[in-house]
Amino acid sequence: MSAIDERFQQLREAGKKAFIPFVTAGDPSLDMTTRVLRELAQAGASIAEVGVPYSDPIADGPVIQASYTRALDSGFRLRELWPAMAQCRADLGQMPLVSMISYSIIHRMGIDAFLDSAQGAGFSGAIVPDLLLEEGDTLRSAARQRDFSLIHLVTPTTDRDRMVRIAEASTGFLYFVSVTGITGERNELPAELLDQVAWLKARTELPVCVGFGISRPEHVRMLRPIADGVIVGSAIVRRLAEHADADTALGAVRQLAAELIEALEEDA
Amino acid sequence: MTTDSNPSTMRLSQLPDAHGRFGPYGGRYVPETLTRALEELEREYAAAREDVAFRRELDELLAQFVGRPSPIYHARRLSEMAGGAQIWFKREDLNHTGAHKINNTLGQALLTLRMGKQRVIAETGAGQHGVATATACAHFGIPCVVYMGAEDVRRQRPNVFSMKLLGAEVRPVTSGSRTLRDAVNEALRDWMASVETTHYIIGSVIGPHPFPMMVRDFQAVIGREARQQSLDTFGRLPDTVVACVGGGSNAAGMFYPFIDDDQVRLVGVEAGGISPEPGQNASPLTHGAPGVLHGSRSYVMQDEDGQTSPVHSVSAGLDYPGVGPEHSYWRDVGRVEYTECRDDTALKTFDLVAKTEGILPALESSHAIAKAMELAATMPADKIVMVCLSGRGDKDAAEIARLRGEEY
Numbered sequence: 001m002s003a004i005d006e007r008f009q010q011l012r013e014a015g016k017k018a019f020i021p022f023v024t025a026g027d028p029s030l031d032m033t034t035r036v037l038r039e040l041a042q043a044g045a046s047i048a049e050v051g052v053p054y055s056d057p058i059a060d061g062p063v064i065q066a067s068y069t070r071a072l073d074s075g076f077r078l079r080e081l082w083p084a085m086a087q088c089r090a091d092l093g094q095m096p097l098v099s100m101i102s103y104s105i106i107h108r109m110g111i112d113a114f115l116d117s118a119q120g121a122g123f124s125g126a127i128v129p130d131l132l133l134e135e136g137d138t139l140r141s142a143a144r145q146r147d148f149s150l151i152h153l154v155t156p157t158t159d160r161d162r163m164v165r166i167a168e169a170s171t172g173f174l175y176f177v178s179v180t181g182i183t184g185e186r187n188e189l190p191a192e193l194l195d196q197v198a199w200l201k202a203r204t205e206l207p208v209c210v211g212f213g214i215s216r217p218e219h220v221r222m223l224r225p226i227a228d229g230v231i232v233g234s235a236i237v238r239r240l241a242e243h244a245d246a247d248t249a250l251g252a253v254r255q256l257a258a259e260l261i262e263a264l265e266e267d268a
Numbered sequence: 269m270t271t272d273s274n275p276s277t278m279r280l281s282q283l284p285d286a287h288g289r290f291g292p293y294g295g296r297y298v299p300e301t302l303t304r305a306l307e308e309l310e311r312e313y314a315a316a317r318e319d320v321a322f323r324r325e326l327d328e329l330l331a332q333f334v335g336r337p338s339p340i341y342h343a344r345r346l347s348e349m350a351g352g353a354q355i356w357f358k359r360e361d362l363n364h365t366g367a368h369k370i371n372n373t374l375g376q377a378l379l380t381l382r383m384g385k386q387r388v389i390a391e392t393g394a395g396q397h398g399v400a401t402a403t404a405c406a407h408f409g410i411p412c413v414v415y416m417g418a419e420d421v422r423r424q425r426p427n428v429f430s431m432k433l434l435g436a437e438v439r440p441v442t443s444g445s446r447t448l449r450d451a452v453n454e455a456l457r458d459w460m461a462s463v464e465t466t467h468y469i470i471g472s473v474i475g476p477h478p479f480p481m482m483v484r485d486f487q488a489v490i491g492r493e494a495r496q497q498s499l500d501t502f503g504r505l506p507d508t509v510v511a512c513v514g515g516g517s518n519a520a521g522m523f524y525p526f527i528d529d530d531q532v533r534l535v536g537v538e539a540g541g542i543s544p545e546p547g548q549n550a551s552p553l554t555h556g557a558p559g560v561l562h563g564s565r566s567y568v569m570q571d572e573d574g575q576t577s578p579v580h581s582v583s584a585g586l587d588y589p590g591v592g593p594e595h596s597y598w599r600d601v602g603r604v605e606y607t608e609c610r611d612d613t614a615l616k617t618f619d620l621v622a623k624t625e626g627i628l629p630a631l632e633s634s635h636a637i638a639k640a641m642e643l644a645a646t647m648p649a650d651k652i653v654m655v656c657l658s659g660r661g662d663k664d665a666a667e668i669a670r671l672r673g674e675e676y
């Protein structure tokens with residue numbers, strides 16, 4: 001069991017759904033990233049995703065791309081990420097950390113070096129958006145041996161039998177991508193999404209969390225009856241980017257998290 | 269086949285395997301969203317390849333619309349200047365639209381129709397692939413969007429206007445290095461959202477499986493013709509075959525039909541830029557290391573964190589940090605030698621070929637010609653060096669004028 005499995009077990013027992021915010025590491029600085037993570041843990045986030053900046057992110061829309069570029073331009077380095085995360089880990093209480101990281105970076109580091117570094121820094125799992133089921137055997141078995149969750153993604157274009165195979169390979173939870181497209185805030189989520197998530201949930205024990213495009217309380221209310229959690233990225237990254245003053249930015253994130261958590265927990 | 273079949277090299281022409289692997293290279297490193305489209309493309313391409321009607325339609329287009337076969341040409345004065353072996357050009361510059369890129373775009377446009385997709389996107393560096401895609405789309409009446417780095421829009425202006433004349437929409441890309449790599453990123457992002465109705469015509473032997481194999485196959489017409497033309501003209505195969513390597517499509521197309529002919533020396537020429545220092549060249553096979561970029565595992569220029577490094581070449585079509593996975597394998601097994609040619613040598617060669625042969629070669633191709641002259645100089649006069657003249661240089665005239673501080 002990883003800390004992510006434990007977290008979902010607690011949530012299930014309490015009849016709650018997961019709020020999973022995403023932040024870009026090093027945007028604008030690692031110090032700010034750790035402050036945001038503390039803020040999110042206090043606000044009651046269930047798990048946090050930490051995006052590792054990458055020069056060529058093809059699954060990301062303009063907001064997250066720009067955050068990766070800002071982080072890299074201000075000198076983001078992996079060797080500084082791990083100690084920064086390890087240092088703030090103790091302040092994050094029960095909130096597990098998941099890295100969102102391109103396979104290009106993992107490949108460069110080497111699988112064991114990546115797992116050593118990530119686990120050493122207190123990460124409980126990883127989402128690797130450009131690693132398909134077919135290419136993932138080596139990382140998957142290495143991660144499994146260490147109880148490090150490897151969270152796979154399914155999308156609206158994934159065939160149904162493939163969804164089931166991906167669910168069987170995934171650990172921690174399953175990431176259901178809400179839209180055919182890249183990350184970024186959307187006004188509306190596709191109407192067929194709920195049916196697709198419900199279909200998959202009937203076929204897996206794994207928690208199914210929905211991400212891409214989610215930014216508003218009404219999205220959360222729509223997903224709450226079916227999904228086990230919601231993942232919110234661009235909406236948070238944008239708020240951090242909009243405010244040059246750190247305390248104002250943190251306030252904006254705190255407010256957004258509070259609104260979304262409230263929408264997740266209010267009585268239906 | 270006129271050559272004996274050595275089992276160890278025979279296998280090279282049979283790659284990739286069922287997973288799109290050339291040894292440890294290739295594969296499919298993309299978001300899950302693209303899986304279904306890649307599987308569909310793989311299936312449709314496999315069926316089309318066996319379909320006589322598809323092949324006939326493509327061959328007819330290549331003959332009547334492109335003007336194939338392209339001739340081979342003895343560059344006599346250039347050979348004399350080099351002093352040594354005969355230098356021959358495979359004249360891809362004489363194709364309709366002026367480069368080898370059209371061989372691939374017509375094949376993929378036909379596949380687009382076969383798959384029932386209604387829109388095409390493409391990336392372009394030098395603009396040659398953009399023009400060739402816009403041309404194929406105009407021919408078939410398919411709406412077309414071309415992504416092009418803003419820096420390349422500047423240095424390849426004539427091609428930008430041609431694409432517009434052909435009815436394509438050109439979208440300048442202002443992220444990152446504003447060159448080919450960023451154009452590929454932006455095209456892939458478009459495809460992430462449009463994949464159900466849109467085909468992405470990748471312009472080189474890069475990207476996730478089946479693109480490297482499929483683009484190689486469409487470009488292999490270059491090498492098949494050159495091989496037959498050599499047999500017809502010389503009664504034997506050339507001794508050395510040379511091509512420039514950006515993503516590697518003209519080189520793969522030129523080399524592939526010779527890959528099992530062990531007696532033919534194959535030489536790929538990367539962009540040596542200004543120097544071997546990081547950031548000053550675009551030679552992943554010479555200065556890079558295996559990594560993952562744009563959907564496949566191959567040699568790539570990246571830093572110790574796996575971030576793609578900046579690259580430089582005077583030639584927009586070679587200004588790319590990655591290379592096709594099959595080239596990585598050919599390099600590792602030693603079948604193809606890869607070397608580099610610097611900006612200044614390519615520019616000098618451009619000038620020389622213009623004045624001695626009456627041909628303006630593309631700056632990309634000038635890299636290959638420079639290396640061919642170097643090799644020819646070390647070989648006796650009865651030997652033959654065949655260079656892929658991948659495209660014409662009209663598109664580069666304005667940029668060359670700018671570099672020289674002259675009026676265009």
Ligand SMILES: Cc1ncc(COP(=O)(O)O)c(C=O)c1O
Pocket residue numbers: 367368393394395396397471472473512513514515516517518519584585586630632633658659660
């Ligand atoms: C004339 C010409 N040659 C070569 C290239 C390099 O591409 P590749 O290595 O795929 O042939 C280009 C790319 O734009 C080109 O226009």
